[in-house]
Amino acid sequence: EAGVAQSPRYKIIEKRQSVAFWCNPISGHATLYWYQQILGQGPKLLIQFQNNGVVDDSQLPKDRFSAERLKGVDSTLKIQPAKLEDSAVYLCASSFNWDRQYEQYFGPGTRLTVT
Amino acid sequence: TQLLEQSPQFLSIQEGENLTVYCNSSSVFSSLQWYRQEPGEGPVLLVTVVTGGEVKKLKRLTFQFGDARKDSSLHITAAQPGDTGLYLCAGANQAGTALIFGKGTTLSVSS
Numbered sequence: 001e002a003g004v005a006q007s008p009r010y011k012i013i014e015k016r017q018s019v020a021f022w023c024n025p026i027s028g029h030a031t032l033y034w035y036q037q038i039l040g041q042g043p044k045l046l047i048q049f050q051n052n053g054v055v056d057d058s059q060l061p062k063d064r065f066s067a068e069r070l071k072g073v074d075s076t077l078k079i080q081p082a083k084l085e086d087s088a089v090y091l092c093a094s095s096f097n098w099d100r101q102y103e104q105y106f107g108p109g110t111r112l113t114v115t
Numbered sequence: 116t117q118l119l120e121q122s123p124q125f126l127s128i129q130e131g132e133n134l135t136v137y138c139n140s141s142s143v144f145s146s147l148q149w150y151r152q153e154p155g156e157g158p159v160l161l162v163t164v165v166t167g168g169e170v171k172k173l174k175r176l177t178f179q180f181g182d183a184r185k186d187s188s189l190h191i192t193a194a195q196p197g198d199t200g201l202y203l204c205a206g207a208n209q210a211g212t213a214l215i216f217g218k219g220t221t222l223s224v225s226s
Contacts, residue, residue: 004157033213040218041218041219042119042203042205042216042217042218042219043158043203043216044216045208045213045214045215048212048213055212055213056210056212056213091157091158093157098212099211101207101211101212101213101214102146102148102163102207102214103160103163104160104214105160106157106158106159107157108155108156108157109155109156109157111155
């Protein structure tokens with residue numbers, strides 16, 4: 001069974017530029033999560049989708065971050081414009097359903113550096 | 116606000132030593148999970164503890180959930196270089212829909 005796929009693995013941009021990350025969850029998983037992991041910290045949930053609907057985006061900085069999961073499968077996370085403090089690893093995870101959040105499978109992450 | 120505090124933040128030991136890392140909170144969690152994350156990879160689930168006082172073993176790793184379900188510990192016996200990584204504890208948020216993570220314990224085991 002294929003795991004969670006993310007691309008790109010690494011991205012370096014200048015502040016005020018825009019960037020997009022892509023995630024393809026495990027087949028059949030209804031719930032998809034985007035996390036931000038700053039160096040030295042644990043992952044912090046940015047947004048959670050159940051199929052193509054948003055369950056929780058309370059910690060998403062909506063003035064610059066956006067995410068979508070239009071067909072309920074893969075998802076994109078966008079930052080526009082990027083700030084220096086956005087430098088982090090962006091992790092995508094999926095679970096079979098919203099009540100199986102304790103069985104999340106993570107992708108390898110995208111390491112973003114904003115200069 | 117639900118917070119999970121992990122200690123120690125960093126741990127550097129020799130192969131063969133034993134160690135314990137802790138995950139503490141003032142909040143009650145319905146369950147706690149432990150993950151291990153290696154550099155350049157996403158976290159991988161090790162175990163879920165659900166019942167207060169529960170003890171689970173995974174080879175040389177022993178996980179315990181506190182009686183009041185507010186804390187957990189991970190004990191590694193005879194650590195090996197392959198145990199090196201970031202150990203994260205996580206618990207469900209109040210809505211029960213997503214996970215809150217601690218900051219993690221970075222373990223380095225040298226041979």
